[in-house]
Amino acid sequence: MTIRKPEDVIEPFNFEGFDSALLKTLYLRMVRAREFEEKLYYLFLTIKMPGTMHQATGQEAVAVGVASVLNADDYVTSTHRGHAHCIAKDVSLNSMMAEMFAKRNGACKGMGGSMHLCDFSKGMLGAFGIVGAGIPIATGAALSSIVRGTRQVAVSFFGDGAINEGVFHESLNMASLWKLPVIYVVENNQYALSMPNELESAVTDLSSRGCSYNVPGRTVDGNNVLAVYNAARQAVEDARNGKGPFLLECVTYRVRGHARFEQPNYRPKEEEELWKQYDPILRFKQAATTAGILSESDLKAIDQQVEKEIEDSIAFAQSGEDVGALDYKQFIYSGQMEGGVE
Amino acid sequence: MRKLSLADAIREAMIQEMRSNSNVILMGEDVGRFNGAFHVSHGMFEEFGPKRVWDTPISEAGFMGMGIGAALTGLRPIIEFQYADFMYCAMDQIVNEAAKLRLMSGGQANVPLVIRAPQGATGRAAQHSQSVEAYFMHTPGMYVVMPSTPYDAKGLMISAIRLNDPVLVLEHKLLYGAASPGGGKALTDQTISEIGSDVPEDAYTIPFGKADIKRAGSDVTIIATLIMVHRALAVAGELEKEGISCEVIDPRTLVPLDEETILQSVRKTNRVVVATEDVERGGVSAELTSIISRKAFDFLDAPVECVAADNTPIPFGPAAEKHVIPQMEDIRDAVYRVLKD
Ligand SMILES: Cc1ncc(C[n+]2csc(CCOP(=O)(O)OP(=O)(O)O)c2C)c(N)n1
Ligand SMILES: [Mg+2]
Numbered sequence: 001m002t003i004r005k006p007e008d009v010i011e012p013f014n015f016e017g018f019d020s021a022l023l024k025t026l027y028l029r030m031v032r033a034r035e036f037e038e039k040l041y042y043l044f045l046t047i048k049m050p051g052t053m054h055q056a057t058g059q060e061a062v063a064v065g066v067a068s069v070l071n072a073d074d075y076v077t078s079t080h081r082g083h084a085h086c087i088a089k090d091v092s093l094n095s096m097m098a099e100m101f102a103k104r105n106g107a108c109k110g111m112g113g114s115m116h117l118c119d120f121s122k123g124m125l126g127a128f129g130i131v132g133a134g135i136p137i138a139t140g141a142a143l144s145s146i147v148r149g150t151r152q153v154a155v156s157f158f159g160d161g162a163i164n165e166g167v168f169h170e171s172l173n174m175a176s177l178w179k180l181p182v183i184y185v186v187e188n189n190q191y192a193l194s195m196p197n198e199l200e201s202a203v204t205d206l207s208s209r210g211c212s213y214n215v216p217g218r219t220v221d222g223n224n225v226l227a228v229y230n231a232a233r234q235a236v237e238d239a240r241n242g243k244g245p246f247l248l249e250c251v252t253y254r255v256r257g258h259a260r261f262e263q264p265n266y267r268p269k270e271e272e273e274l275w276k277q278y279d280p281i282l283r284f285k286q287a288a289t290t291a292g293i294l295s296e297s298d299l300k301a302i303d304q305q306v307e308k309e310i311e312d313s314i315a316f317a318q319s320g321e322d323v324g325a326l327d328y329k330q331f332i333y334s335g336q337m338e339g340g341v342e
Numbered sequence: 343m344r345k346l347s348l349a350d351a352i353r354e355a356m357i358q359e360m361r362s363n364s365n366v367i368l369m370g371e372d373v374g375r376f377n378g379a380f381h382v383s384h385g386m387f388e389e390f391g392p393k394r395v396w397d398t399p400i401s402e403a404g405f406m407g408m409g410i411g412a413a414l415t416g417l418r419p420i421i422e423f424q425y426a427d428f429m430y431c432a433m434d435q436i437v438n439e440a441a442k443l444r445l446m447s448g449g450q451a452n453v454p455l456v457i458r459a460p461q462g463a464t465g466r467a468a469q470h471s472q473s474v475e476a477y478f479m480h481t482p483g484m485y486v487v488m489p490s491t492p493y494d495a496k497g498l499m500i501s502a503i504r505l506n507d508p509v510l511v512l513e514h515k516l517l518y519g520a521a522s523p524g525g526g527k528a529l530t531d532q533t534i535s536e537i538g539s540d541v542p543e544d545a546y547t548i549p550f551g552k553a554d555i556k557r558a559g560s561d562v563t564i565i566a567t568l569i570m571v572h573r574a575l576a577v578a579g580e581l582e583k584e585g586i587s588c589e590v591i592d593p594r595t596l597v598p599l600d601e602e603t604i605l606q607s608v609r610k611t612n613r614v615v616v617a618t619e620d621v622e623r624g625g626v627s628a629e630l631t632s633i634i635s636r637k638a639f640d641f642l643d644a645p646v647e648c649v650a651a652d653n654t655p656i657p658f659g660p661a662a663e664k665h666v667i668p669q670m671e672d673i674r675d676a677v678y679r680v681l682k683d
Contacts, residue, residue, distance in 0.1 A: 075415060088361065110446030126447060128440050140419075143399040147367060148416055168433075170404025174613020177399070202509045330357055331445040332482055334452060337460055337534035337547075338363075338418070 001145045003190050003198070003271060006278040009251040011221040013287035018226060021104035024302060026225050030060040030281050031306045033084035033198075036093060039310050040083075040100060040302055044260055050097055052104055053114040054081040058223070058255035061280035062187050063088040065228025066155060075141040075154040077134030081117050081187075082127030085157050091119040101322030102338070110323035111331055123152075132165030133160060135184065140172040142182035142245075153181045154237050155232075161192025164208055172213040172245065175202050179244035183235045184215070186247065187222065187256035194266040207249035215245050222250030223280040252280070343540040347519030349382045351492035351541050352458070352511075355499035356383070358545045360390055363427060368398040368406055368501060370422030370458075378477060379520050380460055381439035404483045406432035406457075410440050413455040415574055418503060426474045428462035428665045438675075440481030440508040452506040452661060456499070462514040462569060462619055463667045468655040471663070474565070475512055479596045479629065485507040486596040490517065491538025491572035494594055497548030504547065514568040514619075531569065533670060551598035555607070559589035562677050563607040563614045566592060566629055570617040570668060576591065583589045588677065604630070605638050612643040613680040617673050622650035644683060647676035 004248030030223060035165060037057055041336075043049045056063065078085035082329075088094060091107060099106030106112075107119055118126035125141060128134040138156035145152040162168065163186050175182050186206050190197055197204050207217030220231045228250055235246035253275035257264050265270070288294040347353065360366045372379055374387035374397035377450040387395040388445050402423065409419040429436060436457065443451040463471040478486050487502060487509060489495035496511070516531045533620035535554065556571055557578050566574040571592045578588035589607050593599055608614055614634055616627040627648040634646055652666040 045358070075411075077411075107448070108446060108450070111448040112446040118450060120414070120447070120450045125411070125444065126451070128439070130377065130434055133407070133434060133439055137408025137411035137414070138411075138434065139404070140408030141415045142411075143396075144412040144415040145416045147366070147412070152415075154411070156542055167403050167407055170399070170401035173399060174401065174404055174408065271539050305494040328445060331449045333485075334449075336506050337501070338454065338506060 003196055004251055006275060009221050010278065011224050011227045011292070013224060013283070014227065015291055015293055022273050024298065026064055026229070027152060027294070027299060028302050028306065029064040029068065030087050030225060030284065030308060031302060032093065032309065033060040033087045033191045034281060035062060035085055035306050036087060036096070039314070048070065049100060050278045051113045052099070052260050054259050055256045056081045057082040058275065058279055059187060059189055060084050061228055061284070062185065062222045062252055063157065063226045066157070066183070066232040068229060069149055069157065069233040072152065073123055074152050075138060076123055076251050077125050077138040077154070077156045078127040079129065079131070079134065079158055079162070080129050081159070082117055083125070085108050085113070085126055085170035086119065088115050091117070091122050091124050093313040094316040095119065095133045098320045100150050101317040101320070102323050103317055104323055104327070105316070105320035109327065111328060112238040116231060132162040132167050135162070135165070136157065136167045139180060139182050142175065142180035144176065145181055146178070151240055153183065153236050155183045155185060156170050157185045157187055159192060160186060160188040160190065160197045160206060161195065162201065163209060164200060172210055172215050172247070175245040176213045176215050179242060181239035183239060184245060184247045186249045186262040188249050188251045191254055191258070191267070193258045194268070196203045207247055210247040217247035217249060219249040220250060222252035223278050225284055262339050275292070279301060319321060344373040344540065345536065345539040346492045346541040347539070348489065348492045348513065349353045349518040351391055351496040352382055352499050352513065353386070353501070354541070355496045355545070355616040356617045357386060357389070359500060360386070360394060361473060362545070365416060366395065366418045366420065367394050367412070368390065368420045368422065369398050369409055369425045370617060371398055371400055373397060373422050376614040377420065380515065383520070384423070390633045395450050395634060402428050403435055406435040406641055407439065409455050410435060410443070413450055413453045414443070418454045420456045420458060420503065423457065423459040425470050426459035427469050427472050429457070429474060430457055432457065436484070437481050437549050441481050444483060444507070452640060454506045455508050456502045457508070457510045460513045460518070462516055463656050463663050464515045465660060465663060467658040470677060471656040473618070473651065475566060476620050476625045481577055487511045487550070488567045488596060489513070490559045490568050490592050492541050493538040494548060494554065495679045496541050497546050498547055500551060500591065500593065512568070516569050527660045532668055534569065535575060537572070537575065546595070550595045551600050553593045553600035555589060555594050555603070557588065557590040559587035559611070561587045561611055561613065562680060563589045563591060564617060564673065564677070565614065566590060566603060566624070567596070568619060570673070573668070573670050574617055574673055577670050577677065578670050581674065581677060586637035586677065586681065587670050599634060601637065604634065608634055608638045614642070614646045614675040615649060615673060615680060616646060617668055619647040619667060621653050623653045625650050632674050644680040649673050649676045
């Protein structure tokens with residue numbers, strides 16, 4: 001199989017079961033993720049920002065569709081391309097933006113940056129800069145939920161490149177053995193840096209790769225937030241009810257370069273242009289307005305809200321103090337015993 | 343007081359903590375139904391069942407990562423590696439994740455987990471014999487604990503379980519004093535003494551970063567860990583007959599390291615031997631030597647002597663293994679060398 005064309009994967013929008021409030025939330029989260037990253041791109045261009053970042057532009061429907069079926073106390077692990085996952089799990093833009101600026105009021109107090117964004121109060125256990133590393137960690141969060149008897153579900157987002165890491169296989173085996181409530185979401189944006197999936201996966205039908213471990217899977221149109229939502233909702237419901245793990249492949253496309261300003265020279269421009277026409281936000285807008293479920297002005301109000309949120313987040317970040325040279329010292333160890341001091 | 347083996351002491355610590363805190367779980371290969379490859383978890387599966395004692399597949403990176411995920415979400419896992427050598431299969435999860443999550447998250451992440459791993463050379467050749475402490479002493483964000491006696495083992499293990507940080511507890515196979523359930527008889531070594539085998543029944547903690555002076559002396563300081571503590575004590579006993587007084591210090595935790603107790607001793611004796619079982623190059627003995635040289639240079643009457651394993655994978659043949667791993671003679675010769683001038 002070569003790089004998948006949109007026509008191979010697209011599913012029509014089916015609004016059955018979605019009320020306008022939910023649709024607005026989905027749209028809001030997708031636009032937040034998009035505009036947050038577009039703002040970052042601009043800030044990087046103008047050299048106001050330290051470090052690096054990986055944009056999920058064009059992939060927002062995956063993060064939003066999946067995370068929107070979760071409860072607030074469910075767990076998520078994310079990747080180097082993690083802004084959208086955080087936003088979908090309701091991590092505040094202010095704390096994320098401040099983290100990008102390496103401020104003390106950042107989500108990780110300026111200690112983590114883009115690749116380690118997390119918010120434990122939101123069940124967001126972290127973006128992991130090591131490809132695949134979050135997969136067993138989410139699996140362990142699911143085991144923890146079983147031991148503590150809480151019915152929480154864990155979701156691990158990872159890429160088509162990460163699926164070839166050993167921990168993917170080890171984790172699926174254990175999750176299946178022990179029927180752990182964990183959903184593995186492979187965000188197949190069709191490239192792992194320069195490598196198209198066909199050059200690094202012997203089996204490119206990624207949702208079938210749980211079959212060695214008896215983990216059921218399914219491939220969906222990852223640029224259709226409703227399709228993603230429905231598939232995730234079923235998987236999460238089953239997991240919560242003790243039916244065990246699920247492997248959800250969401251086919252999408254990484255519109256931007258791998259990181260920051262990288263210009264992909266390893267794929268044809270026509271391919272990029274074609275996929276841009278299947279942008280998840282564009283498609284959602286068209287479908288929702290055509291179906292008459294949301295109006296142009298509904299959407300516009302959300303766009304304006306997000307614009308303001310982003311501006312506010314920059315103001316918030318700029319109001320924060322820069323990380324001090326010695327701040328890190330307090331974060332290496334807790335040195336605390338459970339329930340008290342050592 | 344009753345005497346316990348080191349394996350018994352560790353087991354008792356785990357059992358007591360698991361009884362008093364339902365969030366403590368044990369995971370690892372063959373730790374449950376088989377009672378652990380070195381019998382350390384004997385009876386725990388029976389008492390606590392499969393939701394608290396997890397027999398994992400042979401997936402070190404996977405179950406290490408799962409332990410981290412469990413630790414981040416309210417449990418306090420104890421993760422046993424069947425042999426310390428196998429920790430290398432899980433290096434990413436240990437070094438890049440467990441040890442770094444607290445800092446990366448700006449202090450949000452508590453990672454209250456304990457890694458237990460048996461190490462040390464016992465005739466099992468290059469992949470079941472290594473002493474791994476240097477790698478993890480080199481990894482900020484985790485503690486490294488090395489109990490040489492049953493008393494220390496119980497108190498340090500309970501502290502390890504209660505701490506909200508990742509702790510690696512390295513256990514020496516020769517010190518376990520227990521038979522392996524695979525039919526092997528208890529591993530022994532004639533240099534191992536009964537020191538510290540009186541173990542209180544009640545739970546108690548030993549704080550990290552407090553070295554223990556296993557024997558007081560005035561002529562030479564020997565800093566030793568795990569089985570080298572016992573070898574150093576045996577040497578000290580012999581040298582006493584020659585009128586040489588050795589002070590034997592066991593740091594007990596390499597991270598945090600009780601530099602003050604070590605430096606105080608150095609300022610008193612002015613002569614130092616460091617004895618560890620990990621390889622010399624880039625090893626713990628080199629690190630201790632560096633600290634002493636930097637912080638007590640003016641007090642040294644002779645160069646610090648490092649007694650450590652030869653820079654080689656551990657060979658199988660008994661004579662070769664014995665040559666590579668520091669023995670009593672090596673420590674004794676080093677003492678003579680630092681006393682020479
Ligand atoms: C263990 C590891 N190997 C390599 C890298 C460098 N790297 C970062 S992202 C990436 C590609 C990952 O591809 P994929 O999993 O498909 O995620 P995507 O970037 O497409 O979102 C590589 C090679 C890394 N961060 N970690
Ligand atoms: Mg990819």
